[in-house]
Amino acid sequence: MLSARGVGKRYGAATVLDDVTFDLAPGEVLAVIGPNGAGKTTLIKSLVGLVKFQGNVTVDGIDVAKHGRTARAKIGYLSQNPALHADMTVSETALFYADLKRVDASRAREGVERAGLGDHADKRVAALSGGMRQRLALALALLADPPILILDEPVTGLDIAARLELRQLVLEQRTAGKAVLLSTHWLEDVPYIADRALVLEQGKTTYLGPASEFATAAAPRSRLYLRLNGHTPAAAPLIEEIAPGGVIGQAGDWLVVACRATEKARVVEHLVVSGVKVLDFRVEDSPEDDVAFRTIPAAGGPDARN
């Protein structure tokens, strides 16, 4: 369905994308992962034909560089920061993009309803909250029921409920036989949401293979902030039992713990069961300043150079 061969992009002397190759089949979800500046967005923009690139990208056999318009008719794209015309209403926006995609107006209205924006149809885009704007942009991407969905950091700025909704939507798309490519910082989601993972670092593919293997190899990590009502000395050894070397510091009242994403619930549970009162906790998934990407085997996964 989507094929990328030797995709590269240079800005002057800087190489931001270097020889990226992968295929995406119908009914498959591919997660593109990497720290900030790894080239995820540039790769996605290349796939959509928004930037000029070296190499070859085809969508259902259509060359994106040569026949971008036709190829884009098969792609639903959600950008990292969707920019819509602020002076148009929700309804006008949906109708405008439906017209551009040659989709019936009734589908545009349905899309607005499905996105939960029916009550806001006459509101200007400028008056929408960030989450609502994101939902509208996603509804626009889905308007033409495209066989390929490309989502660039779709969970950025979304609350947990919206993030879970999005996860559900991606799974529904996969079930419907759509090919989905998404970039994300939420490594924790990857094994549940994606079939395969493509990890980029400094524009190069460092891993391409099953998402489950990625989860093991890359060990997505979380940073846990715990407020323990002065029980820190007692808590540290308990935390170390679950996450060896996990206590990395203290920020005011908060104890900072770095651990595998899959261990964070166990850390909290262990403290509570051991009688340490946890007053509050926060979780941060920030792979770029963590070790996740450095733990990927040098071999780069089973499909890294196919």
Added chain:
Amino acid sequence: MHETNVILRKELRDAFRSRWLFAFAGTFAILALTLSLVQGSAGDLGAQGFNRTTAGLINLCLLLVPLLALVIGAGALAGERERGTLATLLSQPISPAQLVLGKYLGLVIAVWMAIALGFGAAGMLMALVSPVTDVNHYLLFVGLSAVLAAAMLSLGLLISVVSDGRLKALSIAIVVWFLLVLLYDLGAVGLALTVSSSGRSLLLVVLGNPIECVRILAIMSVESDLDVLGPLGSYVSNEVGRGAGVALLSVALLAWVAIPLAATLRIAGSRDA
């Protein structure tokens, strides 16, 4: 074509919504009426009303129309790029050329509507208070303003497509307007007279500026004797011929519409969104 049409309709709707179209129409109407009233109070309105008003309007419109069209054109793509909406539009099933063409045609139609509304309303009011003569000159002038607007919008879009931000595009547009309207006469005509004062070199200078093309065409339309244009008029009368001169200037004017637009289409297709 469908995609171009969708963008064209959006541009027209934006023009109506932002009300600049009505503001420009009002400006054009007020200018035309003020001139006709001034001339009327001087006893000129009447048999020569349209003719005098037309002659007076030429200079004012040669300043105003290029400024408005350049600024609108320059803001068109650069503004979309700055807001991020250009990338959103280009991620749809539309080619950059279709997008540029849709925006251009939408803007041209909107500006033409402003010109037609403004000068049309003024012309009707003038016709109500004086016998209608020389309407053809007036209509020709309105038509020339429309073609000049199309050329300047084309140039504005070219500025827009090479600019990263709206402010930069608008700044370049103002500089280009200043060069074409104010400095060109001094610089180019001075250079032509220094290097060669022949009517031929003056004609070449005129062809290099769409505003000059319109100015000369407008003067040729109201003046039967081309000597009023000095060496250029003599050269056109004696060497080129009046008809061929008009054709040459018209072709140059159309080239000023087509060439910047073609360059814009080409650059838009090769730039990252």
